[in-house]
Amino acid sequence: MPPLSPVSPVSPASVVAALRAAGCVFAEDEARLILSAARTPDEVAAMVDRRVEGLPLELVVGHAEFRGLRIALEPGVFVPRRRTEFLVEQALAHAPDASSVVVDLCCGSGAVGAALAAALGQVELHAADIDPAATRCARRNVAAYGGHVHTGDLFAALPGELRGRVDILAANVPYVPTDEVGLLPAEAREHEPLVALDGGADGLDVLREVAAAAPDWLAPGGCLLVETSERQLPSAVEAFKSAGLDTQVAYSEELYANVVIGVGAAGAVRS
Template identity: 75%
Template structure:
């Protein structure tokens, strides 16, 4: 079978017809990633069918890294780069122990390890597909990834040693998951989206257990929505940590931090 030559205009037109707002940018990424016209056609059709662009490409750009993102794995959001910035601002100059809970693709941990030479990196997720993907992304930095439920997945030897603890927990209220864009609700795991009745169930669990795992002066960093800020701050304070909110209007990001005194 003969494959027709790729037309940039044709790719843009097909993507635009499918409702892709940034059709020109997406076409450029697809054409730059695909290995030949046949793969271009396949990728365009998968994108047009509603698959997230990152799943089509097999990667996402995050904090200067190209992070592998497999089908069925939560796609790292650009706003979460603000959480990375806050973690780096809290990092000491000495070698650190960094743990990324609810790690998904491992993008957070990889970004931190890339910026913190010598850091000891660990990550965990309850979703097997995420664990497999994260292992590929953190391997270049010597990171280790564990499968399991929050802290239960971690080696006991990390208790009381963690300097930087990121936890980009699911925080969408259960009855609002159905309101998410189709790309998220149909192609990302529910466990990575659903945060319980008010969206803060997982955050509360993390905040309550974190003091036992953080080193003195260690910092918990987690993302939340604007309307959940009061509840998130209360959850972190209830765990015995000194809670603080940092926001970015540009990225529409809200990061709650908790320091173990």
């Protein structure tokens, strides 16, 4: 591991010590990221203070790494999780051969849409979220791919012309049950928007709404993909099947990630 690059007169060792004292398990790695992101010693000090106060590291440095991309972040925006890279992998594996319209629903920072567009090449990309802070951030992240960003509640945010044309519909919906939001790590419950976490009584309110409406928006053979927890899988699969989607589940042991995949009429789930 290469040594930390000093930002004079701030000592890398002092940054590591401050982060370690605050309970940051990967203090040296975090210090390296802070030192590389800061432009002045005062910025280093401010970033360390924010991290010590519990702000997620990604929000401290202003970006997250996601499938090799640097995703710009702002305070109050959901931080993309590494496990969600599995949702992107499954979308790519199950995409129709001639994917042209991609929608990132509940887009947050737009990380999923950006990653899909980066991998697929020329696509018509749309990202949507109910939170204006999220869509403001998403615009920065999908601009390089010509992405269109919309603010509104689920499908109501999308242009009507997309109905029946969506090849990949990736929806990283909130799926934490309301009673369990308070059990989340402080970084999430104190610094990320509740609307991006709380999925209702059993965590599946938004998933059910998305699954029920998706067939009207999917192109023939188009694919809906949603991340959820292992214990929610049976109910999530039932919601997909009730909507008439040809459904399967994918699981990553490494990332502890679960993705429900549903293909619309005239399509078949690929194995």
